Amino acid sequence: MVITATAPQFHYSRIASQPQTAGSSDRFESSASPQAFPTRAQLLSLTRPAERLAPTLGDVQGPYYRPNAPVRSELFSVAEEGTRVSYRTQVVDTDGHVIPGAMVDVWTADKNGVYDMESSEFRGRARQQADGEGKADFGAVRPGNYDLGVDPGTGERLFRPAHVHVKVSAPGYQPLLSQLYFHDDPYNTIDPIIDREEGERGYDPSLVMGTEGENVHTFKFVLAGA
Ligand SMILES: [Fe+2]
Helix, strand or coil: CCCCCCCCCCCCCCCCCCCCCCCCCCCHCCCCCCCCCCCCCHHHHCCCCCCCCCCCCCCCCCCCCCCCCEEEEEECCCCCCCCCCEEEEEEEECCEEEEEEEEEEEEECCCCCCCCCCCCCCCCEEEEECCCCCCEEEEEEECCCCCCEEEECCEEEEEECCCEECCCCEECCCCCEEEEEECCCHHHHCCCCHHHHHHHHCCHHHHEEECCCCCCCEEEECCCEE
16 A cells, blocks of 8 residues: 555544433333423433533545635535535534534535635635534535545555545634545545554544435534633
8 A cells, every 4th residue: 555644643533422311211201290300311410420522533634725715605606517415514512512603614526526726716615604503504516536546556546435624613622624424435444545553444434424315414523622
């Protein structure tokens, strides 16, 4: 493998699940008014320490970042060819509290796997501040897999899985630089760039976006305190 110099120096850590709310199977609910008595789960929540979320895993910036992308929600113009997708994101801290006003900067390749590095249109790039609920939604076309050329050692043609580059920042928190992946990309597990541990290739599962329909992708960024 010749492409190893950019492998990031991060350890795996999966994002912890959100704290659970009271379940409907609580047996107190069948014999007492919910207005009169708290449920067992509610009582437990008062005595347990809150479950903390793991900060989102970082990843390399790559060579295609351009600063000062336009503040907007659409990465491409309406004329851009490709499959339309939406990214619905939210920024929270490790306690699960939303971070209103966080800056979310996103960039991707176009459907052919090409980044716009020159044009004043900043194709494939946008940034915006999260709203009062920590949410920032973007529209785009699905990026293509980009060709990294032929591995001279094996003769294998190498492709990167489709991905979305992100920078997320907010005052009082450590800035996040990472990449998000699509759940159904066939190259996820053979990504030649992401090779964090010897003998292990491929994406980190914690960076795969969720889905809300075929072309609506979701992700919750968890920022660590500064
Ligand atoms: Fe990239």
